[in-house]
Amino acid sequence: MAQHQDLTHFNTLRLQSRAQYFAAPDTPAEAIALIKQYASQMPITVLGGGSNVVLAAELPGLVLHPQFKGRRLLRQDDTQVEVALAAGEVWDQVVAWSLAQGWQGLENLSLIPGHCGAAPVQNIGAYGVELADVLVGLTAINLTTAEEKQFSAAECDFAYRDSYFKSQAPGQWLITEIVLRLNLQHQPLKLGYGDVAEHFAQLPVGKQNAQGLREVICAIRSAKLPDPANLPNAGSFFKNPVVKTSQYQALKQQYPTLVAYTLASGEYKLAAGWLIEQAGWKGHQPGGVGMHSQQALVLVNHSHNATAEQVNAVAEQVRRDVFTQFGVWLEQEPLALPRGL
Ligand SMILES: Cc1cc2nc3c(=O)[nH]c(=O)nc-3n(C[C@H](O)[C@H](O)[C@H](O)COP(=O)(O)OP(=O)(O)OC[C@H]3O[C@@H](n4cnc5c(N)ncnc54)[C@H](O)[C@@H]3O)c2cc1C
The missing domain is CATH 3.90.78.10 (UDP-N-acetylenolpyruvoylglucosamine reductase, C-terminal domain)
Structure with missing residues (x-):
């Protein structure tokens, strides 16, 4: 566990900030051990990719930065798959990977920064799709008791850029894994937002698929939004x-x-x-x-x-x-x- 950890490069706004204590557990078991040891002594704050936070100059207590990795295929039938994704997986890498597997559903959510564990917190959404459309459930650890709990999608209480974890129980849980249900590629694509359909129609016919839609969305986003790597x-x-x-x-x-x-x-x-x-x-x-x-x-x-x-x-x-x-x-x-x- 580090002390006085500089967080300037752990937040995409590049705000100057320091954590009193900082740990980057590789597994949920490590996180549980830390919570058991420290929860009664100091506040515990979870930080993912730092792309949706305004960090104060000093963060008292322990900052947990989950590094859990893993992508597991839980089940597959003729039309759908269910995949479990660890909290520390980078969201956009998962989107690219899922499309490469031939699974559809995340293409509209391409290029959103951050980690999988934070995606349910504000129910990430873009171009007419939200995480709530594909999330089946998740696992989280209570930051006070260190107990694990499975949440169904209904229990996450998703709304526009909102969830149980953001509004009703802020700072009370560490999400360790999310489970998504994705389609094998024969669902209609969601093109009805902004100028997506217009750009998509310009693709060669052979590229008018979910992967092509990802490329369109990445191009639109890159043209519109400043890249935090260049402009925090x-x-x-x-x-x-x-x-x-x-x-x-x-x-x-x-x-x-x-x-x-x-x-x-x-x-x-x-x-x-x-x-x-x-x-x-x-x-x-x-x-x-x-x-x-x-x-x-x-x-x-x-x-x-x-x-x-x-x-x-x-x-x-x-x-x-x-x-x-x-x-x-x-x-x-x-x-x-x-x-x-
Ligand atoms: C250029 C840019 C474009 C963006 N575009 C979009 C967009 O199109 N749509 C959209 O919805 N968002 C967008 N965002 C916001 C952001 O990418 C998402 O909210 C993302 O899910 C944040 O992930 P993170 O890992 O960076 O979370 P952080 O910023 O680290 O944390 C966000 C919140 O979630 C909590 N948290 C983080 N990890 C966990 C965990 N494992 N368990 C429990 N709580 C946790 C934190 O305590 C904090 O309260 C954009 C951000 C940037 C910089």
């Missing part, structure tokens, strides 16, 4: 806010170019990036921290010594400015660690 960021910094029809109609009347999507519930999801841009924050980066010049929804860090305080100050000002103009309060997507700060 945590992806979308705010959720797209959902408003009632009456509020949508009033806003649409005042702002005819308002970008919004109808939901099955009859409510409207507003494009947070559009709201932020209208509030004057696109490309505004006081002190090197602010909203990206091409993607107003992405908070970027150009500074070499930025801290969570700087990020929080910018995020707060963006929220206030959007609220003042539109009466809509933006909710932050990346989680602040440690919790409660």
Whole structure:
């Protein structure tokens, strides 16, 4: 176990941060032993790939960075497979691997950074697909009692960028393994989001399959989103806010170019990036921290010594400015660690 571990390179926003204690267990058994030994003495925080967190300068207690590896085929029939993936597996490597096996279902979720263990926490989603569409269940260890528990998909209580682990029991579990159900390649592909269908149609007919769709999604994402390796960021910094029809109609009347999507519930999801841009924050980066010049929804860090305080100050000002103009309060997507700060 390391002491005073520098976490600057363990978070994609590259915020300066240090863990009081840090361990990277290779197996769930090692993690259980650490939890049993330390849970009563100090707080324990789980850190995966660090692509969806705002890390404070000091993280008190023990930071656990699971390194569990493994991909197991649990069952297969004529139409589907079930695979178990260890928490430390890199999500996008798993997507590429699953497609190479001839399994369909994860292609729309290509190029999302992070590890498999974090994927259920905010129910990762992109281009019309969410983890909830493919997850069968998962195994997790309680961070207080060190007991293991199997969760069904229903128990994960998934919602838009949300789950039991994010809202109801934040910081209480370490997810060790997820189980996904994927299709053998004869399901219709999900192309109905943004400009995906248009790009897909331009592929040679022989490449119009799940692998081809992955390539389209990777190309669209790479063109749109800054790569954290070149420009530190945590992806979308705010959720797209959902408003009632009456509020949508009033806003649409005042702002005819308002970008919004109808939901099955009859409510409207507003494009947070559009709201932020209208509030004057696109490309505004006081002190090197602010909203990206091409993607107003992405908070970027150009500074070499930025801290969570700087990020929080910018995020707060963006929220206030959007609220003042539109009466809509933006909710932050990346989680602040440690919790409660
Ligand atoms: C450029 C970029 C693009 C992105 N695009 C998308 C996108 O399209 N869709 C999307 O949904 N997200 C997106 N994200 C956000 C991020 O990639 C996902 O939320 C991802 O699942 C985070 O994984 P991680 O391993 O980095 O988690 P971390 O950032 O390390 O952790 C996130 C949260 O999960 C908890 N956690 C981590 N591992 C575990 C575990 N094993 N058990 C329990 N809790 C755990 C942490 O305590 C923390 O609260 C993007 C991020 C970036 C930087």
